[in-house]
Amino acid sequence: MSILASRNYDRNMLGVVLGQVVAVVNNGSIGGPTGVTGPAGPTGSSTGATGNTGPAGLTGPAGPLAGVTGPLGPQGPAGAAGATGATGATGQGATGPAGPVGATGATPGATGITGPTGTGVVGPTGAAGATGATGPTGPTGTVLTSFIPPTADPHVLHAVWNNSGVLTVSAG
Numbered sequence: 001m002s003i004l005a006s007r008n009y010d011r012n013m014l015g016v017v018l019g020q021v022v023a024v025v026n027n028g029s030i031g032g033p034t035g036v037t038g039p040a041g042p043t044g045s046s047t048g049a050t051g052n053t054g055p056a057g058l059t060g061p062a063g064p065l066a067g068v069t070g071p072l073g074p075q076g077p078a079g080a081a082g083a084t085g086a087t088g089a090t091g092q093g094a095t096g097p098a099g100p101v102g103a104t105g106a107t108p109g110a111t112g113i114t115g116p117t118g119t120g121v122v123g124p125t126g127a128a129g130a131t132g133a134t135g136p137t138g139p140t141g142t143v144l145t146s147f148i149p150p151t152a153d154p155h156v157l158h159a160v161w162n163n164s165g166v167l168t169v170s171a172g
Helices: 011-027
Strands: 160-163 166-169
Touching (some): 011 160, 011 166
Antiparallel strands (some): 160 166
């Protein structure tokens, strides 16, 4: 199959060309011949691995205590609570008297007089100036685009999509 090669693909042909590239890649026709099959590996053992050891059993009851003359007696009563200590002396220093309250001003306050409004004359508007010449157009840059295929089938005929790492052409 011959795949169209161009530096400037028509947008309507881009999907078709990418579909052809995907078909060639998925067909496995890129690269050299398949190599010789290697020797088979060794056969595993016929018995499986030994299972885990089961849990340990319970510990039996303890025997009589050697060298102890008898069982322990009951716990004695709690002791009495101690007396609360004396409160310390209060420090010296008196608070001074409050100062006098100031006089209140008149309610409501007086409003000042508003000055007269001026009546100025507006002069005429001047004539508009001439429009200047248009400057030269700058150089046109190169537009670079990159194609990132969607990760789900878009259901559009010949649209390319990424199917788990394999470029795939949609059947529509």
